Amino acid sequence: MSTLVTGIAELVTNDPDRGAGPLRTIADAALVVDDGVVAWTGSRGAAPDADARIDVGGRAVVPGFVDSHAHLVFAGDRAAEFEARMTGAAYDGGGIAATVAATRAASDEQLRAALAALVAEMRAQGTTTVEVKSGYGLTVADEVRCLRLAGEVTPETTFLGAHVVPPGADRADYLALVTGPMLAACAPYARWIDVFCEPGSPHAFDGDEARAVLEAGRAAGLGLRVHANQLTAGPGVRLAVELGAASADHCTHLTGADVDALAGGSTVATLLPGVEFSTRSPYPDARRLLAAGVPVALATDCNPGSCFTSSMAFCVALAVREMHMTPAEAVEAATAGGAAALRRTDVGHLRPGARADLAVIDAPSYRHLAYRPGVPLVRTLDLDPVVISKRN
Known part of the structure; x- marks a missing residue:
């Protein structure tokens, strides 16, 4: 009809x-x-x-908005962590461990209900396509479970076993797990693989470790995404471009070489201004990227720790006010830009x-x-x- x-x-x-x-x-x-x-x-x-x-x-x-970066399968609450940041505590990614513990303890029904509520919240605010990552399980069984549940609400599912190294785990052993048995179990439920590449953080992965994760994911048939250059300048953005990742996400701290790499490649720079709002961090330099001809997307990064917003409209407003994008540039980044970051031509x-x-x-x-x-x-x-x- x-x-x-x-x-x-x-x-x-x-x-x-x-x-x-x-x-x-x-x-x-x-x-x-x-x-x-x-x-x-x-x-x-x-x-x-x-x-x-x-x-x-x-x-x-x-x-409809295309939210190309979100962490929606989780349990628990980190409002106290947010409050601490508002009084001066720094964000380094370590709080993810609290969400991992709560997520592992939750039942499928609890996770499914929370996920459905967040997707409904997004849809009520104009979002019609959303990418959903795992990354709060960090065991083979829990990562598979998170991806299986994510697949109930979107085809844009991302394996993020390389979110952080779990507390008490040996880095080399955990990297071997992520690139081996965990990847093999999760790949059937995922379209993408992602890695938190942040050499300055004791919880995340350095450039060599991130490369190993991405190359293993590509060999398993998954598309590539990278959490890149959020906390400091580092190898994440250039690694994303070199390997042909669909998106380098955050892009908060960029060198001239990073911008040149993005301008010369096909990787979309996905900016997440809600994170800077929620962590009191410097905002990405969107004007620098746009002036260089870099394709830019906006996304919420909805998650319980560093940015618990589901509103793409809020991110549009932040992009205009804090990153000096025009309203048209921000709306394009939240729609066509997000679609490009997901390699989608139908949305x-x-x-x-x-x-x-x-x-x-x-x-x-x-x-x-x-x-x-x-x-x-x-x-x-x-x-x-x-x-x-x-x-x-």
Whole structure:
């Protein structure tokens, strides 16, 4: 059945073949969805007939957000750690051990319920595609369990056994486990492999260890992602580019060589400004990356320790206020940028043939996402053929 979505004050398409401006917007627009796929976009007056009709009453419509970095399978709470950081404690990744202990102790039902609640929270705020990592199990059985549960809510599952070295574990033995039996058990449940490459942290992995993890994952048929250069400048970004990783995530501390590598490769720089907000750390230099022509994505990094937000709209507002991105650049990074970071061509835009993942903003323009921070303006559009009341 086809559905006409009309009454759109501004339609963000990210479609180079139509629309105006950096986001290829269409004013006073409409679109047709047929069998879950965008079939047509254009001006409202030129809209074709359809089987059903939804009027969004003068609101803006954007592609659903693509959150390409999230840690959603976990148990427990680290609010006290957040409070300590707000009074001056530094973040070094060590608190992950507390979440690992709570996650191991939780039942499947408890983890599944918490995961479903977070995904529903994201969807209610306009996110329609989300990547979910493991990394809070750190045993073979628990990592498999986390990935199996993640696979119930998204095809974008990432094996992150190399999140940290568990307390008391021998580094060499744990690395052999991650690249051997754990990888073999987890690969059937994962699309991606990731590693926390941070030589300055006693809990994370240095460049040689990260390379071993990524090369083993690639040999097992997994795509590559890297937690890179979050706490200090290091080898993570250049390793990601060298190995053709889809995304280097964080990119907080970059050298000129890092930026040059990203500009010359195909790896997306995924920025996670909610982390800097939640850890009182310096923000990434988004303008430097954009000026160099580096593809940029925004994601939440939703997790219980360093950034417990599920709101992509909040990250858009942070990117504009704190990283000096324009509202258009931030929205593009949260949609098309996230899709590029996941190597997806069916989401992040509203070209004909795309998945009909629509987010409606209770305002006439995408600019309101940054203009009205903290206000719940955006939601996923339910395509049931009913008339939505007009905006007051």
